[in-house]
Amino acid sequence: MQIIAALQGLVTAESLDIEPTAAELDAIEQEMPLIRAEVELLDAQIMTIDRRANELDTRRVRRARRRVLAVRRALANTAADEVA
Numbered sequence: 001m002q003i004i005a006a007l008q009g010l011v012t013a014e015s016l017d018i019e020p021t022a023a024e025l026d027a028i029e030q031e032m033p034l035i036r037a038e039v040e041l042l043d044a045q046i047m048t049i050d051r052r053a054n055e056l057d058t059r060r061v062r063r064a065r066r067r068v069l070a071v072r073r074a075l076a077n078t079a080a081d082e083v084a
Helices: 022-047 055-083
Strands: none
Touching (some): 022 055
16 A cells, blocks of 8 residues: 655645734725725625616716726826836
């Protein structure tokens, strides 16, 4: 009988209580407006899943999409300004 064993050690995190670093928290804080805008868009889309979208729903989704794009543009411009 042959013994079959893994050639590599296990790949696991040493500790599951790893907290985010200050830099990671700052990055999340900078992206929070985008996260909120995407949640708003998702909420607007969820409202129209089980029923036909009326004019108000269509406007709400369109407004939420524009807000996501505006926030993404603002974040991209901020990132470009920081690099330059």
